[in-house]
Amino acid sequence: MSHTNATPSTPETQSARRLGDPLVLGLSVGFILGFLALSLYDIDMVAGGIASGFAWTASTLGSYFQLLLLLTFLVAMGLAFSPVASARIGNLDRPELSTFKWLSIIMCTLLAGGGVFFAAGEPIYHFVVTPPAFETEAGTPEAVAGALAQSFMHWGFLAWAVLGSLTAVVLAHAHYVKGQPLQPRTLLMPVLGERLVKGWLGGVVDALCVIAVVAGTVGPIGFLATQVSFGLHELFGVSEGYGTQLLILVALGAVYVTSAMTGIHRGIQVLSRFNVFLALAIAAVIFLFGPTQFLVNAFTRGFGEYLTSFFTMATMTAQTAPDWWMQWWTVFFFAWFIGYGPLMAIFVARISRGRTIRQMILAVAVMAPIATTVWFTLLGGSGIHYQLTGAIDLAAALNDFQFDVATLTVAQALPGGPLMALAILLLTTIFVATTGDSMSYAISVVGSGHDEPNVLVRAFWGIAMALMAAVLLYMGAGQISALQQFIVITAIPVSLVLLPSLWTGPQAAIAMAQEQGLLAAHRASSPES
Template identity: 50%
Template sequence: MADLKGFDSKDSGQGRSVSTDKTADTDTLGLKNPAFWYSGGFIIVFVLMAIFAEERLSTIIDLGFTWSANVFGPFWQLLLLATFVIALAVGAGRTGRVILGNLPKPEMDNFKWMAILFCTLLAGGGVFWAAAEPIAHFVSAPPVYAETADIQQRAFNALSQSFMHWGFLAWSIVGSLTAIVVMHLHYDKGLPLKPRTLLYPVFGDRVLTGHTGAIIDACCIVAVAAGTIGPIGFLGLQTSYALNTLFGVPDTFTTQLIIIVFAIALYTLSAISGLARGMQILSRFNVILAVALMAFIIMFGPTKFIVNGYIQGVGTMVHNFIPMATFRGDEGWLGGWTVFFWGWFLGYGPMMAIFIARISRGRTIRQLITTVCIIAPLVTCFWFTVVGGTGLAFEIANPGSVSTAFEGFNLPGALLAITQQLPFPLITSLLFIILTMVFIVTTGDSMTYTISVVISGEREPNAIIRTFWGIMMGVTAIVLISLGEGGVTALQSFIVITAVPVSFILLPSLWNGPKIAQQMAHDQDLYRPNRVETDHRIAEEKLAKENITKEID
């Protein structure tokens, strides 16, 4: 184990990272960093195989996906569950008062901070999946729940299963213990903002330099790039489908190309503008629009069902939390649902930890854990209830009104089937399409920024490297959808394979996170009685001495 006290604790994060990782001025793209070539080269090979050997690539991906899900699925389920439980313990204890990032107060106000968190982590999947997943579990009950003739209970069970996939465990793995480790090692010890830093407590200096560290970074870059390129591609496919359904716009590659190019321009410009401008503006807009749409649906939609569905859905999830989190009875179903989602979120883990570390300076551990592990999941569950629960209510009232549109796993079809049954259907549908686009744009800009941070070794990468990675991911998505939906689907599935090495990068945070939190609590004198308690005790002792003196006299 590496000695975490090997660096001056007064270092604010400049010393080590600057001397080791800062590239020369002429290396604007980070070409001297081997991680650039490993990750970029792999993506190029993937695209070339998709173009010239699509069947072979599909076979490799399918085999790798099945192997990863079956062999590592149990490990991932335990990893996510342990991360959540340990994170809650760290946040609830005295370590929760630790201030992160070597700043006395947050550098970003609460609304901006939470808006960026929600929009980055929920992403576009939180719109289409919010509509589609509850109806999928309603049509075909999850194996952890028995089939029931009570249609209302069946709907609540469907919401509960959706909450499990997008709730506490999903959020905790992308930014709780790992964020604590990264923030301490970077801001207090001066280590670089890179995935390899997560393994420094285990391997020491060996992991900070050379090709080993570069390979670790490259694995995480490929995982998060796959998880970002996939949604960008699906944005083109799904938005094109929606525009064709609503306005008769041809659902062709040209339409998809225009949509993706527009998205590339938005998230690249946002990434260039930085955390303080574009990302905050887009995130604030998206949160306001999402809240407005929720208020509209609650007011004019099935209000009673939404309220009942949220309360009982959350209650059912909490009641069955451990059985759902540890369910192993149907590996085929798990590979298509729970393990698939866990692999997806694991792939984002290290890079999201870096991004959260970058925007969370001055926050306490308790603020971070409470927001990421409790508040955000509960808000996400409410969002799923408003959108997906409305679809379930419509389906119960009019069987087939949503499930028919969803046939063939048509995610945008399910969303449009719901919005078309609400008041002002055209306007509502358009607003949801805009919401989806901005969600994906906010994910695109944050991941473009984070990849650029890792490649450049700087907290504020230059505009050229941000532009390069933003355009590169978008162009990759365009190339893949030009081959048909299969190319994007293969890349989306590939993130589950990349989750295998990434999960081992995240694993040490289970014990390093609490250890570092305790060390920081000692450094910040949080284990001493607070001043009020001390003064009160001194006063009592003084009064007792005075009483004894009087009695002697």
């Protein structure tokens, strides 16, 4: 019953479908090569230029990014609890994936960055440096709730909603009902019209979204190599040099490229399921054998503080908080999520066939964020406990933003010490691999415009991101930081692609409900009728 693209198949279109849109490919590959060439030519010029652009974007457009995330969440919640949310995605009566598989892919793909680098370090950082929304004295028991609440704000409802709620509804309707391509440009069709979007403008839009995701994914891949090499050095005395990092990149690349090539129903699903079981096992050990009472109290108070201070934290601007703080925390994270938005929406729409709109929005924008807050409490809350009791001292490392040190230090302080550290290193590696495979797949989907992109194209993107990480690491971890800052700049055009979904999302949902006869049935069963 599913709708396929109605474009006639000619040798030219088959070739284009195989290799992808040449404009998208040319611009995105051109960006990678240009960034690397300029970095090799003058590393300081590139880093300085990006730092200036980053600072300007954060101070000028930070509030706009925050409002976009807040409105996306509020509109998505309104939509999820409306009658039209019973409409099913992709014209299927039953879901393609079981609920567990579906939720595990969503969790692993979207949580990766947080699960890897910030779950341990960020809550401790906000504990030793009080966030501007709170007035508690840093490092005291009173500061625990605010520290967790601030972390929940960055990785909670707003962050997840922009990654695949309204935009995924627009794409699902456009692709599965109207036969339009699974590409970011499709999000602009209701606003700019089909003729304009199908031309070169659409190619530029797709390329900008691909560039944002490449910038956002190469960062975690590169940082993972430094984190794992640091971990192996601490645990086994392995050399921490570039050679070790390169071997880690090769191994990681091999895993996620293989996974991306085998597709959603095989590699991506297997990795995600394994990671969810491993995460549940680690969570159980921390909860049962760690500071259980402290964690329960910390989560209860932290989540309560998150809900009561929700709007205060969500709408805090550079006028009410220090510039540097907004720039490196709230605005940086929100821009990162915006950069991922269109491609994550493609991925969520693709794996949610047969689900209702309500199930999809609640899974992405409510259930996943709550699971994230639990994970942050287990790792970060344990870290705060050990910091509070003096078992560890991460204040100096975190003031230098050394989050790789934080994760391993907390892991070693947990019950089972070195074994737990090894398990968390494995978990972080697979978390990054699940982002690498799903983004290689999603970028390939963008290039081809349909949901079965060529296997070699998937492999190309996976290898390209690993190679880019390898070159940047060779130049020094500072270049990976520069690339991370660059995502804040790419969030400007990408945010304009996401913006129309605030009204086209509900419109697409209403259209789906009408097509499936749900509105007529709802009117017939309402008391007034």
